[in-house]
Amino acid sequence: MSTVAETTIEADPKVPVIRISRDFDGTPEQLFRAHTDPALYAQWVGPDAMETRILEWDARAGGGWRYVAGRDGEEYGFRGCFHEVRPDRIVQTFTFEGQPDDVALETLWFEDLGNGRCRLRVQSLVDSFEGRDAWLASGMETGVNEGYAKLDRMLVDGTL
Amino acid sequence: MSTVAETTIEADPKVPVIRISRDFDGTPEQLFRAHTDPALYAQWVGPDAMETRILEWDARAGGGWRYVAGRDGEEYGFRGCFHEVRPDRIVQTFTFEGQPDDVALETLWFEDLGNGRCRLRVQSLVDSFEGRDAWLASGMETGVNEGYAKLDRMLVDGTL
Numbered sequence: 001m002s003t004v005a006e007t008t009i010e011a012d013p014k015v016p017v018i019r020i021s022r023d024f025d026g027t028p029e030q031l032f033r034a035h036t037d038p039a040l041y042a043q044w045v046g047p048d049a050m051e052t053r054i055l056e057w058d059a060r061a062g063g064g065w066r067y068v069a070g071r072d073g074e075e076y077g078f079r080g081c082f083h084e085v086r087p088d089r090i091v092q093t094f095t096f097e098g099q100p101d102d103v104a105l106e107t108l109w110f111e112d113l114g115n116g117r118c119r120l121r122v123q124s125l126v127d128s129f130e131g132r133d134a135w136l137a138s139g140m141e142t143g144v145n146e147g148y149a150k151l152d153r154m155l156v157d158g159t160l
Numbered sequence: 161m162s163t164v165a166e167t168t169i170e171a172d173p174k175v176p177v178i179r180i181s182r183d184f185d186g187t188p189e190q191l192f193r194a195h196t197d198p199a200l201y202a203q204w205v206g207p208d209a210m211e212t213r214i215l216e217w218d219a220r221a222g223g224g225w226r227y228v229a230g231r232d233g234e235e236y237g238f239r240g241c242f243h244e245v246r247p248d249r250i251v252q253t254f255t256f257e258g259q260p261d262d263v264a265l266e267t268l269w270f271e272d273l274g275n276g277r278c279r280l281r282v283q284s285l286v287d288s289f290e291g292r293d294a295w296l297a298s299g300m301e302t303g304v305n306e307g308y309a310k311l312d313r314m315l316v317d318g319t320l
Contacts, residue, residue, distance in 0.1 A: 064222015
């Protein structure tokens with residue numbers, strides 16, 4: 001059984017928040033692992049064309065993370081800290097090092113839908129609508145969609 | 161010379177943010193130290209009646225922090241992670257453990273005003289206006305004002 005899943009990406013009208021929702025043919029435990037195990041995370045995050053190298057990864061409350069994503073000899077750095085890591089929720093900060101003054105507060109929820117399926121919800125909070133809308137206009141949905149499609153394949157082929 | 165300093169606490173009308181501004185008779189370096197050295201931090205943070213015990217403190221990007229504040233045998237826990245620690249800016253997360261699902265993203269700026277004075281600006285971002293306004297209505301300004309008055313005294317008596 002395979003489900004063609006749809007990712008919804010929404011801008012909140014009242015607060016500078018982006019909300020993403022995506023269902024998977026996997027358990028919350030598998031999705032949690034995909035977001036906390038650095039070797040697994042590097043296999044799916046970002047668009048297809050990018051290769052991810054994890055430089056720092058301490059997935060516990062009060063730990064830090066940093067990775068670079070490379071394409072055609074160019075590298076882009078990302079970093080943050082984990083505020084909370086629990087089976088149903090991760091809270092972490094996020095900065096693209098090319099815009100070091102911008103920081104997002106991200107919350108991820110892993111919701112059990114039964115029958116081996118789960119819903120991933122992601123909320124990204126920033127401090128201005130301008131920053132939020134610039135990010136939405138940057139083509140970020142390509143990375144989101146292609147990343148989650150890689151996750152689908154890892155659930156099918158047993159990597160997760 | 162002594163200045164009676166005023167703390168301004170403002171709610172942003174457009175985004176769920178609280179902004180605090182306070183001038184001090186001290187340098188940015190002194191204020192930075194007061195916010196990063198755990199022994200110094202415990203001496204001034206919070207209202208007069210509270211005693212602070214630091215349980216965890218790693219003031220660098222990707223480090224965690226946790227402390228408990230006690231009064232009359234009751235203890236209140238607070239925790240978060242440091243996203244960025246640099247001389248002119250600290251970015252960190254903040255949770256009161258009594259409301260573990262609520263997380264604020266805090267940014268602190270240390271601005272040199274010359275003549276040995278500086279301005280501390282603090283921005284707290286949360287994901288709803290209801291949460292922001294409940295926090296403002298909670299009497300948080302007492303802790304802010306009394307804490308900064310203790311900082312004033314530490315600058316005068318040479319502790320900082």
